[in-house]
Amino acid sequence: MIIRIKRQADSSSESYCQEFVYDGEKHVTVVNVIEWLNIRLSSAGLAEIAYDNSCQHGLCGACAMVVCSRPVLACRTFIDELGTDTVEIRPLGKFPVISDLLVDRSELHEAMKRAELWTEKTTGTSVSATCNNSALCLMCGLCLEACPNYAPGDIFKGMPEAMASLNLIPKTCRGEHRDAMEKNYRKQVFAGCTKSMACEKVCPMNLPLVTMMSDANRLSVWKIWKLIGGDRL
Amino acid sequence: MNVIVIGAGLAGLTAAICAAEGGAHVTIVAPQYSERAQSVMAMGGINAALDTKGEADSVEEHFKDTMRSGCYINDEAAVRRLADDAPALVEWLAGSCGVNFTRTESGQIDLRYFGGQKKARTAFAGARTGKQLMTGLIATCRRYESDGSIERLTGNSLLSLIVTDERKCAGVVLCNNVTDEITSIQADAVVLCTGGANGIYGKTTGSVMNDGSATGLALEAGAGLANLEMIQYHPTTVDFGDKRLLITEAARGEGGRLYTMRNGERWYFMEEWYPERGALMPRDVVSRSIYKVCNMMGLGIDGKNQVFLDITMMSDEIIRTRLDEVLDTCTSYINIDPHSEPIPVYPGIHYFMGGISTDMRHRTGIESLYAAGECSCQYHGANRLGGNSTLGAVHGGMMAARTILEEVSEGMSQSAADKALADAAARRAQWNARTDKDLCSVSRAEVLKKTASVMNSAMGIYRDGVRLNAALAELVEIEDKLDGLSLNTSYSDRQRLGAMLLLARASVMSALARKESRGAHQRVDFPETDDSRYRRSTIVTSDGGRNLRVDI
Numbered sequence: 001m002i003i004r005i006k007r008q009a010d011s012s013s014e015s016y017c018q019e020f021v022y023d024g025e026k027h028v029t030v031v032n033v034i035e036w037l038n039i040r041l042s043s044a045g046l047a048e049i050a051y052d053n054s055c056q057h058g059l060c061g062a063c064a065m066v067v068c069s070r071p072v073l074a075c076r077t078f079i080d081e082l083g084t085d086t087v088e089i090r091p092l093g094k095f096p097v098i099s100d101l102l103v104d105r106s107e108l109h110e111a112m113k114r115a116e117l118w119t120e121k122t123t124g125t126s127v128s129a130t131c132n133n134s135a136l137c138l139m140c141g142l143c144l145e146a147c148p149n150y151a152p153g154d155i156f157k158g159m160p161e162a163m164a165s166l167n168l169i170p171k172t173c174r175g176e177h178r179d180a181m182e183k184n185y186r187k188q189v190f191a192g193c194t195k196s197m198a199c200e201k202v203c204p205m206n207l208p209l210v211t212m213m214s215d216a217n218r219l220s221v222w223k224i225w226k227l228i229g230g231d232r233l
Numbered sequence: 234m235n236v237i238v239i240g241a242g243l244a245g246l247t248a249a250i251c252a253a254e255g256g257a258h259v260t261i262v263a264p265q266y267s268e269r270a271q272s273v274m275a276m277g278g279i280n281a282a283l284d285t286k287g288e289a290d291s292v293e294e295h296f297k298d299t300m301r302s303g304c305y306i307n308d309e310a311a312v313r314r315l316a317d318d319a320p321a322l323v324e325w326l327a328g329s330c331g332v333n334f335t336r337t338e339s340g341q342i343d344l345r346y347f348g349g350q351k352k353a354r355t356a357f358a359g360a361r362t363g364k365q366l367m368t369g370l371i372a373t374c375r376r377y378e379s380d381g382s383i384e385r386l387t388g389n390s391l392l393s394l395i396v397t398d399e400r401k402c403a404g405v406v407l408c409n410n411v412t413d414e415i416t417s418i419q420a421d422a423v424v425l426c427t428g429g430a431n432g433i434y435g436k437t438t439g440s441v442m443n444d445g446s447a448t449g450l451a452l453e454a455g456a457g458l459a460n461l462e463m464i465q466y467h468p469t470t471v472d473f474g475d476k477r478l479l480i481t482e483a484a485r486g487e488g489g490r491l492y493t494m495r496n497g498e499r500w501y502f503m504e505e506w507y508p509e510r511g512a513l514m515p516r517d518v519v520s521r522s523i524y525k526v527c528n529m530m531g532l533g534i535d536g537k538n539q540v541f542l543d544i545t546m547m548s549d550e551i552i553r554t555r556l557d558e559v560l561d562t563c564t565s566y567i568n569i570d571p572h573s574e575p576i577p578v579y580p581g582i583h584y585f586m587g588g589i590s591t592d593m594r595h596r597t598g599i600e601s602l603y604a605a606g607e608c609s610c611q612y613h614g615a616n617r618l619g620g621n622s623t624l625g626a627v628h629g630g631m632m633a634a635r636t637i638l639e640e641v642s643e644g645m646s647q648s649a650a651d652k653a654l655a656d657a658a659a660r661r662a663q664w665n666a667r668t669d670k671d672l673c674s675v676s677r678a679e680v681l682k683k684t685a686s687v688m689n690s691a692m693g694i695y696r697d698g699v700r701l702n703a704a705l706a707e708l709v710e711i712e713d714k715l716d717g718l719s720l721n722t723s724y725s726d727r728q729r730l731g732a733m734l735l736l737a738r739a740s741v742m743s744a745l746a747r748k749e750s751r752g753a754h755q756r757v758d759f760p761e762t763d764d765s766r767y768r769r770s771t772i773v774t775s776d777g778g779r780n781l782r783v784d785i
Contacts, residue, residue, distance in 0.1 A: 042678045042721070052269065054269040055269070055439075056441065056476045057478055057562075102411065117372065119369070125333075132359055140268075164372065
C-alpha cells in the first residue's frame with residue numbers, strides 16, 4: 001500500500017508530498033499507520049511525521065486530518081475500508097499548518113472567548129437531549145473543513161460555536177450576558193450558514209446537527225418562540 | 234500571585250479555576266487543548282454521597298468503601314475530606330460549571346450503582362461523564378481566560394522544575410513541542426496535574442499524551458513518589474493497534490457473561506468461582522481470574538491471552554441504547570458484531586493509584602509544589618473505586634488551589650528562574666553541539682518499546698521477585714546505554730525519555746520493596762497481606778540525581 005503524505009517542516013517552509021510503502025497489518029487506523037512510519041523514520045534518523053494524537057479511540061478529536069479527500073479522525077479511519085491502494089493524507093486546510101499534519105486550531109478557542117461563551121457563577125440546568133449532545137462537540141474542526149461557508153478569519157464561526165451556544169444559553173438567566181451570547185450566535189453562526197449541512201455528514205460524534213441548528217435558532221433567533229415561552233430547551 | 238498549572242484535564246482545570254476565583258493569576262501549560270485530555274475518556278461517573286435515591290447513603294459509607302477498596306494504605310485524612318466534600322463538589326459542577334448531569338424525573342441528580350459500593354452513589358452524565366465534566370469546566374475556565382486571569386500556554390511540555398537551594402519550587406522550564414524552544418516561567422506555586430504513567434507501559438486504555446515524564450521530573454527534583462506498584466488493570470479491554478480499548482463495566486452490569494472453552498464446552502468461570510456476584514466482582518478479582526484462566530490453566534481462547542465476554546443474550550435495544558460505545562468499539566475496531574459474536578477480552582492497564590506523594594492538602598515534598606489528579610497519590614491506596622478517579626481529580630485540583638491561596642506568599646525572586654533558564658540553555662547548547670559519535674545506536678522508539686516490554690512482563694497482574702529483579706537490571710542497562718549519549722530526537726523528547734526511565738525504575742523498586750500481596754499488588758512469592766510491616770505507602774526518593782531509594 002502506498003501512503004502519500006503532505007509534509008511541511010514548519011509554518012514558513014514549502015510543503016511537499018512524501019510517499020511511503022506500508023506493508024504492516026491491514027485492519028489498522030491511519031494513526032497506527034503514521035506511528036508505524038514514525039518508528040521507521042526515527043530509526044533511520046529522519047524527522048517523524050508531526051500530528052496531534054491523544055486518545056486513539058475517537059473521543060478527543062486530536063487527530064483530525066484529511067484522508068483521501070475526506071475530513072476524518074485518523075484514529076477512526078481504517079485503511080482497509082478506504083477502497084484504495086494509495087492513501088493520501090493531508091492536514092486540515094482551513095487552519096495554519098504548524099508542521100506536517102499538525103495544524104493550529106487556536107482560532108476555534110479564541111472565537112469562543114470573543115463570543116463570551118462561558119458559564120455564569122450560578123448556572124441553571126437543562127435536561128434536554130440537545131443540550132447534552134451539544135456538550136459532546138470535540139472541537140476537532142472537521143465540520144469547518146467540510147463547510148462551504150467557513151473560511152479562516154471570517155466572521156462566520158460554524159458548528160463549534162453553535163454547540164457551545166446551545167449548551168450555555170439555556171442555562172444562563174436572561175440579561176446582558178445571555179443577550180450577548182444570543183447576538184453573537186445570530187451574527188457568527190445563523191447569518192453565515194447556508195444550510196449545506198455538510199457538517200452533519202462529517203461530525204465524528206454523529207451529532208444530529210440539522211435538528212440541533214433548528215433548536216439553536218429557536219433559542220436565539222426567532223422572537224416568536226420567546227413570546228410563547230418555547231425558547232427553553 | 235502567579236500560579237502555574239501543568240496539565241489541562243479535570244484536575245488542572247479545577248485547580249486553575251479555583252485559584253483564579255481566589256484572585257491568583259494562572260498559567261495553564263499543556264501539550265494540547267483541554268478537549269484532548271485523557272479526562273474526556275472517563276465514562277462511568279463521579280462518586281458523591283448525595284443520597285438522592287433514599288438509600289440512607291452517607292459520607293461515612295463513601296469514606297469506608299474507599300478505604301476498604303484501597304486496602305487501608307490510602308491517606309485516611311485525605312479520603313475523609315474527599316468523601317465529605319464530594320456532595321458539594323458535584324453540586325458545584327452542576328450549579329456553577331453547568332455540567333449536564335443525568336437527572337431523575339423530579340430533577341435531582343441521578344445516581345447509579347458502581348463496583349465495590351452497595352449504595353447508588355455515582356452521579357453520571359449520559360454515557361460520557363468525563364467529556365461532560367470537561368465541557369463544563371472548559372466553559373467555566375473560559376470566563377477567567379476572557380478577563381486574563383487564566384492564560385494558556387498550549388503546545389508546551391515540562392522540561393524541568395525550578396527548585397531553589399531552600400528546596401522551594403520557584404517555577405518551571407518549558408519546551409515547545411514543535412520548535413523545541415526553551416522558556417522559563419517564574420511562579421509562586423506550581424501544580425502538577427499531568428496524569429498517569431501510560432508512556433512507560435506502552436499499551437494502556439488511556440491517552441498517549443500522559444507519558445509519565447512529569448512524574449519522573451518531580452522525582453528528579455526531589456519530590457517523593459508513593460505506591461508506584463499499585464496499577465489498576467481493567468478486566469475487559471480489547472487489543473488494538475497501539476492501545477487497549479476499554480469495554481465498559483456496564484457490559485457486565487447489564488448482564489454480560491465471561492467464559493472460556495474447556496473440553497469443547499463453554500465454561501463460565503466467574504459464575505462457578507463466585508456464584509453470588511459472578512462477573513461483577515471487583516475489578517482486581519475479575520482481572521486476576523482471567524489471568525488465572527489464561528496463564529495458569531492454559532485455557533485462553535485459541536491459546537491466546539483472551540477470554541470471551543458474551544453480550545449476545547441482550548436485546549438490540551439494550552445494546553444500542555446502553556452499550557452503544559461497546560457496539561461501536563467492536564464493530565469498527567475489531568470487526569465483531571456483539572449482537573451475535575462474543576468479544577475477546579483480556580485485562581489491560583487502566584489507572585495508576587500511585588504517583589507523586591502528597592498530603593491531604595496536596596502539598597508534595599517540595600515547598601510550593603503541589604500535585605493533583607492521576608499523577609498524584611493520596612486517595613486510592615492499593616485499588617481505586619470506579620467513580621473515584623474523576624472525583625479525586627476535581628477534589629485534588631480544588632484542594633491544591635485552596636492550599637496555595639491560604640499559604641503561599643507572593644514575591645518570588647526572578648533570579649532562580651533566570652538561573653534555571655541559563656542552566657537549561659547551557660545544557661541545550663551542549664545537546665546542539667553533539668556530533669555523530671555521541672549518537673546512540675538505538676532510537677527513542679526502540680528504547681520505549683523495550684522499556685514497555687520490560688515493565689509489562691515484570692509489573693503484570695502477578696509479580697515475583699525474580700522477574701522484578703531481572704527487570705531492574707534491564708532498566709539499569711537501558712539507562713547506562715543511553716547515559717551521556719544523544720538520541721536522534723528532539724531535545725525535549727530526550728529529556729522526557731530520561732525522566733520516564735527513572736520513573737520505570739522507581740516503579741519496579743517499589744514493587745520489589747512491597748514483599749506482600751495487597752490490592753492491585755500481587756506477589757506470587759509473598760501471597761499474604763502483611764499488615765504489621767506493609768500497611769503503609771512505599772516512597773521512592775532520589776538524591777537529586779539518578780540514585781533512588783525506596784522506603785516502606
